[in-house]
Amino acid sequence: MKKTKKKLIRALNLKAKAIERLAEGEEETVLAQGGPPNMPQGCTTVFDTGWETNPRPTMPTGNCAPSARDYGGCAGDCWWPAQVPDGLTNHADFDESCPNVARDWRNMKYD
């Protein structure tokens, strides 16, 4: 719901306007996440093995295996930028030392 009354804080320069537009986008993202519980809304940003490990009492009930399973998909694209190497900027070749994470995880070198 957009308010029509006078804005108390207004962007003046182009950078400030860009920042305000960013905030509008965030509002929409938050709206978009108003789905049913247990729905995958993208991966977690905290150090957690993620929703895919065990949302229901079915397989896979462990947590290491599934995290490793989609390591390659979450790394690279920066879905989990804090926990896995980000392949777009800092670790473009992260996959070279570790193409198969369940087998090669010891070779992973990034910080």
Place this chain on the structure above:
Amino acid sequence: MSEGYAWAGHRLFTGADGGGALLFCEDQASLFSVEEEACPIVERWRARERVALDDAPPPDREVLEALRDARILVPWGRRGRAPRAAHDPAAIPLKTLVLEVAQACNLRCAYCYAGGGTYGGEARLVDTETARRAARFLVDASGDRKAVTLVLFGGEPLLNLPAMRVAVEEAEAAAAQAGKRLHVALTTNGTRFTPEVLRFLRDHRVSVSVSIDGPPDVHDRNRRYAAGGGTYADVLEGLELFRAHAGRLPAARVTLTPDQWSRAEEVFLHLLGLGFVEVGIAPASPVTADLLPTPEQEEALLAGFAALATRFVDEAREGRVLPFANVIDLLARLHRGDARDVACGAGLGYVAVDAAGRLFLCHRLSGEAAFCLGDLDAGLDASRARACLAALASPREEACARCWARSLCAGGCHYENHVREDRLGLPSGGSCDFIRRWLELGIQAYASLRRQSADEVFAFLERRADA
């Protein structure tokens, strides 16, 4: 449960016209206006280190939410400044090369940082082979850039027309071969224009700046021939010849010594009256201790610049751009909100070549062994550039981290700092107050420009910022 919000580094400017305030975000260089009724709310909440939106009554909350959207309030967990990675000189291809065509000059300006054009060495002219190689180096080292700039500099570059000619022709050929655009610029004292020179400048579309300091008494005090005598009359004669060839005057570049700072506005108006397309005013660097300004002199210069900024805003109301380069460049940067972490491009795509073919961090630091980055044979040593830049930045890192203007100033001119600190033994930060006041003046001018419809002027500023 939200952890609440922390304040991002910001500066609140109050007391300008209109009753509200201006809010400048230190890291983003974003600028917001705050309506009068919101000011007490902002003031009240600024006193708290941590802000919980849920605690705020509805009218306050609206303001705080706007501050959050403006990134002035940042999530508590993300407070503190994210340091930017240092620029890597090795990763930045060359964009601008300043060629000191002649390390010699027919003038002996009182404030010259190049010591009569020689940069502390013997007077010498670059030979044509070195000029050719420098031009080629510019294009070869420019990586995937689409455009490069060759600056013809001195001393007085027009003392060495043969080398200028070779450098420009070689740069043109190399740029054409590589499919790049070439821009050539020349700074001259204006006493050496001849029909041959002017034909050359016109044929090669060289952008020209002429050093001229204003009315005869101001100009002739400092800008004198080696043999004695002021140069104003000869420069004016040269400019008439220039006008006859080019159909207009070039840009004017003014240097004022502190005792002349009270005359900045008068100097600008004089040069505007002569017909210069644009005028930029530089306060002289304190190359000797007698050129250090007093607080009163700094005050006088700021007053002159403030008067010119007001004139700029008044002209903008009529849709015209007052051609005062200092204000134009500052407003263009404020308009876009460019935040920088280096003051200039020195060593980061910008390099100077002296008459011996040695590479230096910038044209002003030419001839100083500590800032030599290699030569045309060995190329640019990125590790030396890295070391030079780190050494120049380190004395002010702490002060800059605390300064609201850091993203606009980024430490100021390397040469100016070097002269003050290494040569005169002054503590760092001596010109910070002056710089901050100049930037604040620009911010206030920008805000008053924003209060009027000056679309063409903003479009002009945007083009300027892109250039």
Place this chain on the structure above:
Amino acid sequence: MLKMRGKALGLVGIVAALATAWGRPAQAKDRFYHLGQGMIQVIDGDRDAIVAKIPLRGWTREAAVTSDKKFMYVTASRHLIHKVSLAEDKVVATVDVSGDGWDRFIYGFTMAGDDRTAYAAMMSRTTRDGEAVVGAPVVAQVDLASGKIVRSVEVPWGVARLVTVKGGQQVYAIGKDIYKIDAAGGALKVVETVPMFEKKWNILPFWEYGWESGGLAAANYYTPDIMGLLTVDEKTGDITDIPIQGDPVLAYSVILAPDRKTAYAVMDDLSVIDLENRKYGPVVPLEQGTSYAVNLSSDGKKIYVGSAGASVTIFDAATLKRLKVLQLASDGMDLRRVTF
């Protein structure tokens, strides 16, 4: 006559027996391409065995195949496009869409219809004065020989998948909404936006298996209440919404069976969807774990589930019994089928 007939029958019998011994008739030979990290591995659909490994640079994402099925173009590390010869099982050329000071990232890739260019949805960034500058999201037509952008159009939001329709007349960009882009004129132009976001659809359209499904691309979406399938007919450009009743299953991707009466969805489970009645069928847990990709043999009799981790599990489509687990050399993103 009888004898001759018997002899003739005998010959047919021998041929049939040979055919059985070799697997299925030679006219429908399936090969599955596992898009991995630094490699593609090839699975022969007759023997269900890994028969080739194609090394390449980067972590693979999207793939598209030329109309003659001689080459597959595979994106890697979001900025490389490898040209893979399917006859030789090797990379024969690689182009990079980054350059001129811009990093570009491909999120969505499809052949443009002329076999020389492809459409790529791109994000881009550069730095100016030490500041990051992010380019507007675009859909660009890329010359596959050079990696250069031939033409492009800005889209309102970044998209994740492209589908070329009507023989290259239009390309659909699927993300928050679907943008229909007219490609027939001189310039690309967004001509229509099919809303999804305002209908509260949530979609991750990375996997759509258009060419395996006879030109019907499909992706699952979620509303606050249900899961549905969105299909795009590549021939006509028709967009169809198939809502599935009941509690939604969690799925990254779905594939349509050849008869289009059934679909299979995977994430942590393999779920069968009855498209005729628009409801869910049996659900089988995936013992190998989370999987992104699902594919089918061309006759629809075998289901290939795999990638994410370094394994592909093959199921019998009729019984949902596990037939085989193939261990791969690398983790991966997708499993595509080309039938020769």
